Amino acid sequence: MNMLEILRDPNTQWILLGTLLLGLSSGVIGSFAYLRKQSLLGDTLAHAALPGICIVFMLTGVKSISFFLFGAAIAGMIAVFVINVVTKYSRIKQDTALGLVLSAFFGLGIVLLTQIQQSSYGNQSGLDKFLFGQTASMVMSDVYVMMAVSLILILACTLFFKEFKLLSFDPGFAKGIGLPVLLLDYIIMLLIVGAVVIGIQAVGVVLMAALLITPAVSARYWTERLSVMVVLSGIFGMLSGVVGTLLSAAVNNLPTGPLIVLSATVWFMFSLLFAPNRGVVAKLWRRVEAKRKYELIKKLEKQGAHHYE
């Protein structure tokens, strides 16, 4: 199949739009998660979403993204609550608490998932696809939900840009000037959950964290301005979604979600190496230049000294 044929296929068009929106929203909210050093929180929320989704499915018997959003949000809030309690009342540090909660929730999710597979709900539930995602199972109504979530997410990040910025840079000062830091914390968390839930179908809970983190890290390499970074991260996420989807459509039997993540990773590696100023090559080049100049000056000084002897 050539690209044009692929693009003409209406089903692919929907999927393309979906993964594009997913990359955009996870890139945008991922920037804030990354700068707040909450990358692992995104991963935890993604894994915690699984049991939430399973329970909602068991209760309603309906496979609907809007219901899942609800379940994932509740599970995410419980996860965050547990993390807070553990770090507050024990000597356990946050990274350990995140690891504990992530694996516990994921374990529970797998147990519930297996239960669903073996029970009367049957395989047709397709919930097992939520581990690694399957874009082919996406339908038009899913894409509408993705649109709504993306819109809310981008709107929130635009409206609260200055608050999110201050919260990410200096939460102490933010609290000092009277910002409701706890509330904003929860808003950011809910936005992450939103991105996670719309991503679960396409990318799956296991790889979802990559879509939150990787475009943001890449974007950081190209700019020193937060507003530019957030936009770039959204664009990088969007492009990863598109490239991954097209690759998987062009090459049969290759899974879309992992290809999206790999596209983001390839771009990250390119950014790491070749970004101006912050990139590895630019840094090496500066060091070589500095050394060359220093040696030249030394040499000239030496010559000058000889001259006077």
Next chain:
Amino acid sequence: MPNVLKVEDFTIAYHKKPVIESVSFEVPEGKLIGIIGPNGAGKSTLIKGILELVPRISGKVTIQGKSYRAMRKSVGYVPQRESVDWDFPTNALDVVMMGRYGHLGWLKRPGKAEKQKALECLEKVGMAEYANRQISQLSGGQQQRIFLARALAQEADLYFMDEPFVGVDAATEKAIIQLLMELKKNGKTVLVVHHDLSTVKEYFDWTLLLNKEIIQVGRTEEVFTPEYLQKTYGGKLAILSDSQSGLLIN
């Protein structure tokens, strides 16, 4: 003279053990006040507690007769420089503009007026030429000045500064103290967590000696005496009273 800040029965504890206990004091308007005490005395905790950055077990704060929350906009804060990651994608001017966020309110973006104000504040701390500099590329002293400029942008009447002189060179320290003197001249009150005992008499009108509880608070010449300092620092001041007693007593 009216008392601008009144703190009553303040107790703060992390993990059950109190860091500061039943602290009460008042400070008058228009003074530079040094908060002095050994490591772990709860100096930073005290100002964080007043600003409601850490939860307290008991205590009441009154600013110009009103609650802290009501007076929040007239309170400025300079946190410790190390409390943030300076490799954040932003420049000096932008950080200073954050001082205006409290006045701006929700959904409003900083505009020309805020930028102008921030530039003025950068000018005051001698950093105008660094306005567009990425903040990770600033030296420690310059970063400290940026934080100070941000506090100035808050246009507060009462300032809390957490160790503004730590890790800055002599020139920066001098520039900062000159600025603080100017704030005082304009009727502002500034409380500073301070470490260097040798400069206390020179810098501060009032001194608050703290070691989990208030040891003494009052005019520096009355409070900053070897006797009270011994009491504040416990046995730890033995070395100091030998080498620096001249400084302390004269």
